[in-house]
Amino acid sequence: MRLLLLALCLSLLLLQGRLWVSGEGIREVNQLKxxxxxxxxxxxxxxxxxxxxxxxxxxxxxGLAAVEERARVDLGMIATGETFFQITPQRLTDSDR
Known part of the structure; x- marks a missing residue:
């Protein structure tokens, strides 16, 4: 009976060691999580x-609105009858500063 109990305790220790220490144990489970x-x-x-x-x-x-928007933004197109205005920032001269 003692021999059986000793064998069971030894098996339990070996299985616990494998569970906690080996690469296939808790560490791998945590890595996978x-x-x-x-x-x-x-x-x-x-x-x-x-x-x-x-x-x-x-x-x-x-809708054509999305296509029109793409054409305006990506290709710089303007619709028929529209006038294109480009506003540039005013440059400051030395006397304006």
Whole structure:
């Protein structure tokens, strides 16, 4: 009976040591939890970005206002009948200072 109890205690100690010390134990579980948290945050940020891009795609598909805005901003286009004015900042001379 004592031999069986000794064997069980020794087995328990070995298993506990493996759980706490080995690479496949608690340390790995904690590392995996941290990786899951990082991936979850990354996925959340990508989902927000995807939603914004999806809204922009839908806007481009449905309305001409978005296309017109893109043409104005990206290509510098103006509509027929519009007059383009460019206002530049006034330069200060030495006498104005």
């Amino acid at each position: 941290a990786q899951v948290a990082e991936r979850t945050e990354e996925n959340r940020m990508l989902a927000v970005r995807n939603a914004a891009l999806e809204a922009e795609v839908q806007d481009l598909k449905q």
